[in-house]
Amino acid sequence: MSRNTLYNSSLSDLLMLRKIVFLLITCIVFQTVQAQNISEQIKLGQEYMKNGEYDKAADLYKVIYNDNPTSNAYYKIYYNCLLILEDYKEIEKIINKQIKKSPENLTYYVDLGYSYEKQNNITDRDKNYNLAISKIGNERAQVIQLANAFMSINDLQRAIDVYSVGKKNVKDYSFNNELAILYYRSGDISRAMDFYIDYAMEDINNLNNVTTSLQRILDEESDHMLFQEKLYNRIQQKDAPVLIELLVWDFVQIKDFESAFIQMKALDKRLKENGSRVYELALTATNEKEYDAAIQCYNYIVQLGAQSPYYFLARNGILDCRWAKIKETNYYTQADIDDLKTNYQNFLNEYNRYDYRAALVTQSLATLEAFYNYDVSGAIALLENVLSWAALNVAQKSEFKITLGDLYLISGDIWEATLLYSQVDKAMKDEPIGEMARFKNAKLAYYRGDFNLAQGQLDVLKASTSELVANDALKLSVFITDNLGLDSILEPMKLFAAADLYLFQNKISDCISTLDTLLKSYPDHKLTDDVYFMKYQIAIKNxxxxxxxxxxxxxxxxxxxxxxxxxxxxxxxxxxxxxxxDTAKAMACYEELIIQYKDSLFVNEARKRFRILRGDKLN
Structure with a gap:
C-alpha cells in the first residue's frame, strides 16, 4: 500500500471520528437542554398546582407525558393532577396505555382501582385490586413495588395480602420483616410479634433489627406477657438459641434479670460457651445498676473455674459491683467494707500480674482504704507502688496520679496534690483526664478561698469536651457566683469552703465546728441551706x-x-x-419533686422510683 493511500485512509478515519464525537456532544447537549426544559416545565406546573390552576397544570403535564412515554415518573405526575380534576376518562385512557407498554408493572391496576374508588365504584375498584394481586409473579421487586402502591393509598390490608402472596411465590425472600411492620401499622401487635420472631429465626444477624423494632411495639405489661408466651410456645416446637436470646432480651426490658439469668445460664451450658453470654448479661445488669443481678451472673462464671476466659473478668466484675453498691448507696456496714477489702487482696494475689486491670483494682482498694477505713498513708503507698509499674502507659499513670493527688489532699499535703494534678495537666493537656486535673486545681483554689482564681479556671472548663468535667465545673461555678454575687464579705464563703475541705479529708469535728461558726456568725446567710445539706452528708457518713x-x-x-x-x-x-x-413517705417525696421541680435533674429517676413503688411494671 502506497504512502498516499495510507495517508488518505488515516485522514478519512480521523474525519469520521470527529463526526462521531460531534454527534455525541450534540446529543449530550440536546439531552441536557431538554432535561433543563422539562425541569422548568415541572416547576411551572407545580406553581399552577399551588395556585389552584389545575387545568393549566394538566395541559402542561400532558405534553411532558406524551413527549416522554417511557417515563413512569412523568406519568405519575400527570395521573395525580388528573385525580384532582376528577378527569377519570383521561385517567383510564393513560393507564390502559401504560399497561400495554409495561404489563409487568402491576401498580397501574392500583392506580386504576383507586380512580374507581374516587367514583364510589367499589366493584371495579376491587376487580382491579384483585387483578393486580392475582398477577404477582416470582420477582421480589415486583412484590415490593405493588405493596408500596397499596401503602401509598393507605390500604394496609391489601399490602399485607401482596406480601403474603409474595411469600409463597418468591423462593429466596420471606418478607417477614415487611409483614411485621405492616401488621404493627395496622394495629395487630400479635401478628407483628409472630413475623418479627420469624424474621429473627430466619437469620441470627436480624436479631438487632428485630429487638430495635420490638422496643417500639412492646408498650404494656400485657404486650411483654404475650410476647413471652409466643416465645415459650416456639421453644417447645423448636428450641433455637435465637428464641432464648429474644426471651432474655425481653426479660431485660422489664428488668427481670433473675429470669434472664436462668435462661441465659441454660443456653450457656447447652452451647458450652464458657460463660460468654452470661458475661454480656452481667454487663447489661451492671449498666442498669442492677448490681445484685450482675453479681449473680458473675458468680456463675467464677464457678466455671479459671479455665473460663471470663474468669478474671467476672472476679473483677463482682468487685466493681460491690464497690458501686457501697459508693452509690448509704446502706452498708463496716463488715461490708472489710469483706470487700479482703476480696480485693485475694483477687490481686491470685491474679498476680502488674497490668492495667490490676492497677484499677489497686486503685479501688486504695480509695476504699482512704475514704472508708481512713488509712490514708496505706492508700498512698498502694498507689505509689502502682506508678512504678512498667506496663502502664502515660495516660494510665495519669489516671492514678489524679487519685493519688486526692489522697495527698486528704492527708493535708496540698503542695504534693497540686504537683500531681499539674503533672497530669501538662502530660495530657488536650485529653479529658488533663481537663479533670485542671478542675482539681480549680477546686483547690476554691478550698483555699481564692474564688477569683477558681472562677477564672472554671469558666474555661465549662466548655470542656468531657461532659463530667464540664458539669462539675458549671456546678461549682454557679455555686460560687450564687453565694458571692455582689457580697463584698468573703468570710462566710471561705468558712464554707474550708468546711468542704474538712469533709473531704474526713476531719468531721473540724467540719462541724466550722459550719456552726458560719451559722452563728452569719445567720440567715444564703449558704444556710448548703450548711444543712453538708450536715446531712456528715450524718450519713457517721x-x-x-x-x-x-x-x-x-x-x-x-x-x-x-x-x-x-x-x-x-x-x-x-x-x-x-x-x-417507708413506701408512703418515699412516694410523697418523689411525687412532690415531680410536681414542684419539673426541671430538676432528679425528675426522671424520681418518676421511675415512684412508679416502681406504686407497683408499675417498667420497660
Whole structure:
C-alpha cells in the first residue's frame, strides 16, 4: 500500500471520528437542554398546582407525558393532577396505555382501582385490586413495588395480602420483616410479634433489627406477657438459641434479670460457651445498676473455674459491683467494707500480674482504704507502688496520679496534690483526664478561698469536651457566683469552703465546728441551706440516719425555692425508700419533686422510683 493511500485512509478515519464525537456532544447537549426544559416545565406546573390552576397544570403535564412515554415518573405526575380534576376518562385512557407498554408493572391496576374508588365504584375498584394481586409473579421487586402502591393509598390490608402472596411465590425472600411492620401499622401487635420472631429465626444477624423494632411495639405489661408466651410456645416446637436470646432480651426490658439469668445460664451450658453470654448479661445488669443481678451472673462464671476466659473478668466484675453498691448507696456496714477489702487482696494475689486491670483494682482498694477505713498513708503507698509499674502507659499513670493527688489532699499535703494534678495537666493537656486535673486545681483554689482564681479556671472548663468535667465545673461555678454575687464579705464563703475541705479529708469535728461558726456568725446567710445539706452528708457518713432525715426535712420546709430543695427531696425519698422502708413517705417525696421541680435533674429517676413503688411494671 502506497504512502498516499495510507495517508488518505488515516485522514478519512480521523474525519469520521470527529463526526462521531460531534454527534455525541450534540446529543449530550440536546439531552441536557431538554432535561433543563422539562425541569422548568415541572416547576411551572407545580406553581399552577399551588395556585389552584389545575387545568393549566394538566395541559402542561400532558405534553411532558406524551413527549416522554417511557417515563413512569412523568406519568405519575400527570395521573395525580388528573385525580384532582376528577378527569377519570383521561385517567383510564393513560393507564390502559401504560399497561400495554409495561404489563409487568402491576401498580397501574392500583392506580386504576383507586380512580374507581374516587367514583364510589367499589366493584371495579376491587376487580382491579384483585387483578393486580392475582398477577404477582416470582420477582421480589415486583412484590415490593405493588405493596408500596397499596401503602401509598393507605390500604394496609391489601399490602399485607401482596406480601403474603409474595411469600409463597418468591423462593429466596420471606418478607417477614415487611409483614411485621405492616401488621404493627395496622394495629395487630400479635401478628407483628409472630413475623418479627420469624424474621429473627430466619437469620441470627436480624436479631438487632428485630429487638430495635420490638422496643417500639412492646408498650404494656400485657404486650411483654404475650410476647413471652409466643416465645415459650416456639421453644417447645423448636428450641433455637435465637428464641432464648429474644426471651432474655425481653426479660431485660422489664428488668427481670433473675429470669434472664436462668435462661441465659441454660443456653450457656447447652452451647458450652464458657460463660460468654452470661458475661454480656452481667454487663447489661451492671449498666442498669442492677448490681445484685450482675453479681449473680458473675458468680456463675467464677464457678466455671479459671479455665473460663471470663474468669478474671467476672472476679473483677463482682468487685466493681460491690464497690458501686457501697459508693452509690448509704446502706452498708463496716463488715461490708472489710469483706470487700479482703476480696480485693485475694483477687490481686491470685491474679498476680502488674497490668492495667490490676492497677484499677489497686486503685479501688486504695480509695476504699482512704475514704472508708481512713488509712490514708496505706492508700498512698498502694498507689505509689502502682506508678512504678512498667506496663502502664502515660495516660494510665495519669489516671492514678489524679487519685493519688486526692489522697495527698486528704492527708493535708496540698503542695504534693497540686504537683500531681499539674503533672497530669501538662502530660495530657488536650485529653479529658488533663481537663479533670485542671478542675482539681480549680477546686483547690476554691478550698483555699481564692474564688477569683477558681472562677477564672472554671469558666474555661465549662466548655470542656468531657461532659463530667464540664458539669462539675458549671456546678461549682454557679455555686460560687450564687453565694458571692455582689457580697463584698468573703468570710462566710471561705468558712464554707474550708468546711468542704474538712469533709473531704474526713476531719468531721473540724467540719462541724466550722459550719456552726458560719451559722452563728452569719445567720440567715444564703449558704444556710448548703450548711444543712453538708450536715446531712456528715450524718450519713457517721451512719446517723435519723439526724440525716432531720436536716433534709429542715431544707424541705424552710428552703423550698433554693437550689438544694430538689436534692433534699430526692435524698429524703431515698432514705425513706431504702433505709426506713417507708413506701408512703418515699412516694410523697418523689411525687412532690415531680410536681414542684419539673426541671430538676432528679425528675426522671424520681418518676421511675415512684412508679416502681406504686407497683408499675417498667420497660
Amino acid at each position: 451512719r446517723e440516719m435519723d439526724s440525716a432525715v432531720q436536716y433534709l426535712e429542715y431544707i424541705r420546709s424552710n428552703y423550698a425555692f433554693d437550689l438544694l430543695s430538689d436534692d433534699a427531696l430526692f435524698y429524703l425519698g431515698d432514705l425513706y425508700q431504702n433505709y426506713y422502708k
